[in-house]
Amino acid sequence: MAVYSLSQAIASLTDTLKQLKFQTQSDPIIQLSVSIKPVPAIAWLAAQPCYPRIYWKGRDTEEEVAAIGCCKDFFYADNIDDNQLSIEYQKQRALSNNQDIRYYGGVAFDRTTECWPEFGRAHFVLPRVELRRHGNDYKLLVNLNCETGNAESERDQAMTSLAQLASPKPLPPPNKINILSRSDRPDRYRWTELVNQVTHQKFIQETPKVVLSRLTQLEINQPVDPWMLLACWQGRNKNSFQFGFQFSPDSTFISCTPERLYRRRQRELFTEALAGTTTRGLNLEEDKVLAQTLMEDNKNSHENRLVKDHIVDALTPLSNYVGAESIPKVFKLSHIQHLHRSIRAELKPGVDDFQLLQALHPTPAVGGLPKEPAMSFIRQSEGYARGWYAGACGYFNKYESEFAVAIRSALIEPGRINLFAGAGIVSGSEADSEWIELENKLTTILSILTEL
Numbered sequence: 001m002a003v004y005s006l007s008q009a010i011a012s013l014t015d016t017l018k019q020l021k022f023q024t025q026s027d028p029i030i031q032l033s034v035s036i037k038p039v040p041a042i043a044w045l046a047a048q049p050c051y052p053r054i055y056w057k058g059r060d061t062e063e064e065v066a067a068i069g070c071c072k073d074f075f076y077a078d079n080i081d082d083n084q085l086s087i088e089y090q091k092q093r094a095l096s097n098n099q100d101i102r103y104y105g106g107v108a109f110d111r112t113t114e115c116w117p118e119f120g121r122a123h124f125v126l127p128r129v130e131l132r133r134h135g136n137d138y139k140l141l142v143n144l145n146c147e148t149g150n151a152e153s154e155r156d157q158a159m160t161s162l163a164q165l166a167s168p169k170p171l172p173p174p175n176k177i178n179i180l181s182r183s184d185r186p187d188r189y190r191w192t193e194l195v196n197q198v199t200h201q202k203f204i205q206e207t208p209k210v211v212l213s214r215l216t217q218l219e220i221n222q223p224v225d226p227w228m229l230l231a232c233w234q235g236r237n238k239n240s241f242q243f244g245f246q247f248s249p250d251s252t253f254i255s256c257t258p259e260r261l262y263r264r265r266q267r268e269l270f271t272e273a274l275a276g277t278t279t280r281g282l283n284l285e286e287d288k289v290l291a292q293t294l295m296e297d298n299k300n301s302h303e304n305r306l307v308k309d310h311i312v313d314a315l316t317p318l319s320n321y322v323g324a325e326s327i328p329k330v331f332k333l334s335h336i337q338h339l340h341r342s343i344r345a346e347l348k349p350g351v352d353d354f355q356l357l358q359a360l361h362p363t364p365a366v367g368g369l370p371k372e373p374a375m376s377f378i379r380q381s382e383g384y385a386r387g388w389y390a391g392a393c394g395y396f397n398k399y400e401s402e403f404a405v406a407i408r409s410a411l412i413e414p415g416r417i418n419l420f421a422g423a424g425i426v427s428g429s430e431a432d433s434e435w436i437e438l439e440n441k442l443t444t445i446l447s448i449l450t451e452l
């Protein structure tokens with residue numbers, strides 16, 4: 001099979017588009033693709049002149065996608081439940097048999113509350129153009145949505161998008177950011193009050209876990225390229241997912257999260273309990289001691305076990321088989337380490353991605369237990385709207401899908417960087433050490449911003 005340069009690929013796809021014969025019985029969603037030579041995906045994405053720009057890199061898969069523009073946009077400014085989303089998706093899915101068509105996007109942490117304007121409570125996109133890498137194989141793809149019947153104009157738009165594609169430019173070099181001011185919501189005083197409320201015996205008996213979080217806003221007076229930041233973050237934590245959503249120039253959500261919500265391949269499901277945290281040691285010996293102490297610590301083990309038990313319970317009615325690791329392993333990141341248990345399930349026939357989202361999101365790794373009282377406490381007490389922080393981001397496809405939990409994330413706006421961090425509050429949690437845990441979760445991104 002021919003492997004093209006980017007410009008040859010654009011010429012070849014344009015040629016194919018010109019010759020495309022639209023038949024009434026053909027799929028309304030059309031996808032064309034050609035193999036290309038290696039292209040640095042983030043740099044290519046950052047150079048493109050149109051929006052949305054979407055980046056996705058799987059954690060355990062050799063897969064990376066940079067996508068631009070859209071030929072179908074599913075945007076939900078108001079609350080939409082999983083059943084409604086499912087109906088929309090079923091309609092969409094019925095339009096094509098092509099196994100490679102994907103819808104990228106995300107759902108907010110809490111779809112019952114106000115969200116960030118362009119992100120909405122749920123937002124998915126069938127991109128116009130995608131650059132996909134699988135291992136060492138690169139492809140350029142173009143999608144057409146001829147559902148409305150006007151195939152000719154769709155073809156014209158696809159050709160225009162291809163003609164406008166820019167060559168990748170090197171990302172701007174990382175620069176040290178001058179932080180003018182920092183504010184935390186909740187602040188340390190309020191945090192202590194909240195942790196004390198949650199750990200109060202009467203409360204914790206009924207609500208054994210609430211993941212409280214904090215928004216840290218950094219005021220800046222220089223531009224920051226979110227894609228450069230994401231590329232640096234990727235360099236620090238390669239064993240994480242990295243993704244970014246930029247629906248317009250002034251607002252970009254990026255994440256370098258270690259946490260998978262789920263990966264589905266046909267009826268095979270992979271998920272996990274990631275909860276319980278300590279720092280990394282300064283040398284190998286210290287690092288091992290910290291890991292061992294984490295494994296033996298009651299509070300951290302409890303944090304993780306609650307997540308594992310809940311996920312197993314939630315998947316049981318949807319599965320023929322569910323299995324979870326009985327003893328957690330340690331998952332190491334550049335500045336912190338977590339307790340991690342893999343969970344695998346074989347789904348019953350017919351279980352769809354929205355049943356999975358409904359069953360799993362948000363897990364007690366970012367919400368709490370029981371789900372509703374914990375969510376209600378978070379809604380009423382945290383004092384800021386989480387938006388897509390701790391939401392679920394990823395893609396749907398007929399045969400496989402993958403979602404990550406949008407923690408270790410940042411919303412980049414002009415003049416401001418919004419950082420998010422949360423910690424699972426359980427029996428035995430202390431406000432001061434949980435505050436330090438929040439700080440530790442920000443160390444990597446703060447060091448990228450300030451230590452260059």
Ligand SMILES: C=C(O[C@@H]1C=C(C(=O)O)C=C[C@H]1O)C(=O)O
Pocket residue numbers: 211213259274275276277303338365366407408420421422423424425441
């Ligand atoms: C909520 C976050 O992380 C979650 C909380 C953890 C904990 O409290 O130990 C660990 C991993 C995640 O489940 C976050 O990073 O914002």
Ligand SMILES: [Mg+2]
Pocket residue numbers: 275276277303423424437
């Ligand atoms: Mg914790």
